[in-house]
Amino acid sequence: MSHAALNQPVLDPTLAPPFPQAALPVLRNPQLRKNVAHAIDVIQAKRAKLVAEKTDWQELRSAASAIRMHTLENLGAYLEEFEAKCTAAGGVVHWAADAADARQIILDILRQEGAGDVIKIKTMTSGEIQLNPFLQAAGVNVFETDLAEIILQLGEQEPSHIVVPALHLNRGQVREIFARRMGLKDLSDDPQALTAAARTYLRQKFLTIPTAISGANFFIAETGAVGVVESEGNGRMCLTLPRTMITLAGIEKVLPRFQDLEVTLQLLARSATGERMNPYNSIWTGVTPGDGPQRFHVVLLDNGRSSILAKPKQRQTLKCIRCAACMNSCPVYRQTGGHAYGSVYPGPIGAILTPQLMQMHHAQSLPFASSLCGACYEVCPVKINIPEVLLELRSQVVNQERRDLARFLDPMYLGLRIANLLFAWAWLFHASQFMGRIGIRFFTRNDGWIHSLPSVGGKWTQTRDLRGFPKQTFHGWWAARARQSSPASGKEAK
């Protein structure tokens, strides 16, 4: 199979193929498309119902958007406040400039702890810095504990969604993975039985492994607290039972005050899973004697975020609270699923976040992976104008590419340069129009349609017909109209 390599999704933006190529395996796989569409339909319907029930939804969005933007504009002050409060409460705060820095900090902590095993709460940030393969290579066994993450880890699969990462798999596929990896030959494909199998598989690990890694949904500057939002209780297990806890999250995750959660928490669950509230939220402040891990580390990750912050139009990308409503509403994601985005952040938010995190050196096809329909902006609980950022990034990609010598003869840029020339002088435009109208006649059939064009034009006519040119150009019609109407009247012709 020539596409065998393509069927293994690559979520490292530096290695992933361009979006149109990466989307092919899903587009060619009806089962996968069905799985994705089903999951999205269910979440969308639940979300719509619960959002409609909130009469102050738009006010909540406006408040959340303003709080997030205010935080970003004053990020340095709030991060330093968080650091001071968290440290005073017994936490240790580390700063990681990039992915390599963060991985090393975490490994150093694990080495100090003598940790050979570590349990993990689902964190997209750890996927972003590719923590698991790094720790495994360093001899640390990593155990994911979120149900979807276990499915992916045991099945050696990649996440395709940020809230329900295994939504591309159906119950039969999950059963196969569990039966094979847990040695449960008689396991049924009932989700209840599959969930129970995961519970049993993890229970002993929760009770015995003394080191855990989590992400964070928010940091509170005012109190130094950290919060994790979850459903299953695996988060609470990891936050409560181990001796040592390491929390990794991006620098943008901070909120000014504890009270700001009254906005975020009302928006997040409704947007993410279509629930009034997710089963569990945990908030903890440093170390509490007698309750939970007695050694607590926070790793604050930059990894390109401060460069996004520097660009006022793009800064809003960092308002994101990772609810995934944008991908659930996206007509493109619905067809391609998450793997096509070549990063742990799929969908519309991934299309703007990944190229920026890569500082516009990779993932250049992503800003084009959108129809600009605006559904993502409409559902975004923190009002990120994703289409606006997409357009901004597109212009940056185009500006990079058109200056690229290797693309000098690229048909698109060649065509655009010629067009630029033609539109600059009226005589040149009219002359080329005249020539073009003669030339196009050879391709126009008797029915008035153009069914096939040669060369680059063929890419258009491959999938659609083009209407033939009208007998008269607009310029010709306008000139004729001026001649016919009375020069004195100046009134509109009927």
Place this chain on the structure above:
Amino acid sequence: MSATTPAPGQSRQRILDRIGAATQSVKKDASQLADAYRALPRAYIRRGALAAAARVELMIERLREYDAEVVESTPVALPAAIAAQLATSGKRIFAAPAGLPSEWLADGFDWKIDDSLATAKIEEAEGVVTAATCGVADSGTIVLHHSPAEGRRVLTLLPDWHLCILRASQVVETLPEYFSRCQQPPALHPRDQDLSLGTPALHPSDKDPSLGTPALVTTISGPSATADIEMTRIKGVHGPRFLHVILVRDES
């Protein structure tokens, strides 16, 4: 991405410098920052509109929608109501936080009181009984601040069955109402509060008893659940599979 790891502290300054440069044009001093924060738009609903009875009804309805079992009781009948719940659970070994009122510890069961119980002992418990700090009716959420009557976090996590005692006076309608109760520091440290229901609330004259900003919070909205397989909601993954609530009508 650099191949070499910067020395500790070096990254901190680098990141803060980058952030400082990125936000130079909107730089504020401390008082400007406080003013800008106060000026943020907050036009969403802060206080609910429901009367006390309707608020409690909504709480019960929302809890039931999460598959939580809810029964109502009164301060006087509470110990008997707890005993009845324990009896019908079919379970025998129950964990309890050290600060749980002694009259809640019904006779005839094996109680494991959490005076720093080992995890393995908590794991042996089939159920747990605790108080709560607050109930948010709008989302059917129970808030724990892990006071002595609510117990350590692990206590309400390992046992498969959780009976939570929530007083009507603790129920607010909206999430912002809970957060405004946390705004002022509490008059007493939570560990010194009298949690038995027979005594009046901390601030008898105060309609909204102040809770203070908590160091630990767990919010519980129904039993643990997942929808990771085909978006089918499955009750009970790692946290308690069964959530029972006794709503105590302590308001006139």
